[in-house]
Amino acid sequence: MSTLEIKDLHVSIVTEQGVKAILKGVSLTINTGETHAIMGPNGSGKSTLASTIAGHPRYTVDSGSITLDGEDVLAMSVDQRARAGLFLAMQYPVEIPGVTMTNFLRTAKTAIDGEAPKLRTWTKDVKAAMAQLRIEPEFAERNVNEGFSGGEKKRHEILQLELLNPKFAILDETDSGLDVDALKVVSEGVNRTIAAGGLGTMLITHYTRILRYIKPDFVHVFVDGNIAEQGGPELADRLEAEGYDRYLDEETATA
């Protein structure tokens, strides 16, 4: 079993207006096998948390810590974090001209495993994983994310999740922009990875819709750079009924 532990994390970014604090003391522990839903309004800092864990250079960690089984994640480069077992499914996956999906996936797999995958089984695995996510075979020869629709990009993020087999997956609004059918397909992909064992999941979302397909063990409400409340799946139901207004009102009341 593995543990991803975030302690009192303070993160800021440099903008044209100056330094802006975004995360204000986030603490969260995720163990293998657990699924944590993070829900919160636009701009509350959910993507910042995800990107900081993955090591995006734009974000400065001012204080606090992130550890993976006791190892200091913040000391690792972006690629080291990925090789240590962290996977970020991005809210806005980037297009990479000139690099085919096939080439990209093989290079990533080789990097993560430290050796090239056996060609025959690998090709079979990729084909099977694509078929399960209802990705047409011709995508294999297309450039990474180039000209993909929003939904196609998200499916490919989950394809990578399934093929790269991380210890922890951070899914940043993987559900947004998906129609119901695509949502099901993508959720099944995540559930397959969870069922295969050995995955801890941080599921960032705006909507409770995806939680009907991927059952969270814990729900955290994220407001203004911090966790305002946490609970079990029932908290998601309450958010569905009431929205975030309660937390936002509190915030303006105390401001």
Add this chain to the structure above:
Amino acid sequence: MTELTQEQATDNKVWSQGFIKGMTEEGESLSEINPESGPLGGSAAKAHSHGGDSHGGGVGIPDSSRAGRLTSYKLADFPAITGREEDWRFTPLKRLRGLDRVGIKGQELTGAAPAVDVTKPDAVTVETVGRDDARIGKAGIPEDRVAAAAWENFTEATIVTLPEEYLGNSEDVTTLTLTGAGDTPAAAHIMVHAKKFATGVVVLDHRGTAVLSENVEILVEDGANLTVVSIQDWNDDAVHASAQHISVGRDAKVKHVVVNLGGNLLRTTPSARYTGTGGEVEMYGLYFADAGQHLEQRLFVDHSTKNCKSRVTYKGALQGDGAHAVWIGDVLIRKQAEGTDTYEMNRNLILTQGARADSVPNLEIETGMIEGAGHASATGRFDDEQLFYLQARGIQEDVARRLVVRGFLNEVIQHIKVPALEERLRDAVERELAAGSL
């Protein structure tokens, strides 16, 4: 039937980050080396015009129309180069080591031409001939002063001939390895002649050290199918101006590939002219500019006959301080060239700060009765978001950069379709990447 396409929108999407706006707009984002723009071409040039009708319609300034550009075999017909001409505004003249000033203040062009080593199939002939050989001049005429100087000064020419109906393939390639004889300014003349219905591949492989002005005539007779690959992989100090004149016969097919890798200053100017209907030209270019290198590619496709086709694809990567690439794509569709189908594309990938790419497609159209005409030009940066994405999948930074560059240039390499060359070019790209600060 007329279809005009500009791929601006697509370009913006492909390079959603780091796209340098305005690259396709003539006159914008252009970093001229010799900036004060003076009168271009001028009446002197017009008077000598070879093409006859020098009224250039289309997008350009009339004086910069390719229809009106001076062509002549005589050096004396060309005025001294100031650097302000349309044709020279991007070229750092000081680094031409005198190639631009031949005949001025005693500047000579009498150095030894590169040594020529030949590998070839039996049926193909390679001859060394004197200046007065009747075939010389059949495919080309100089279009600038540097090429005219070479034309006046070469002593011997090398002529490669693919006999009538010769059927070569991508395995039995004719290769001329041209090894520079040192840094004394020199002239060279090469002719590649594919006779009627001949099919084959000819490679010109430039190496060593040279300060060289060269004319390459590529004469493709009716129904022939010729591939010419010109590789410039010189030592770091080389200076090379190469005017490559392609004459495309009726129903002939030509694939012309320029590979610019090594050298201090390379200026490659391919031009294609059609002598009959139904001709097809594919031009490919691949360049990799390192710190301090100036790689200039200026091509011209002159559509003067009906129902001809041209496709131009040039791609370049740039890295390091002062790396500079220039791509100018002049395509002229003359009034009588009905049924023309043309598309030209240039893409640059800038890998580090301090590198600079100028890209100018010029499409001049004098008739509306065409199949299609389009151009695309984009310069993208390999940016932090792309790097982050690849690294977030476990790929190390240097591997990530290689992956992107290899993929980017591969689009050109895989079109060359000469297996032995493809491998060599992939290796060359690897070497360039390894040599850089990556």
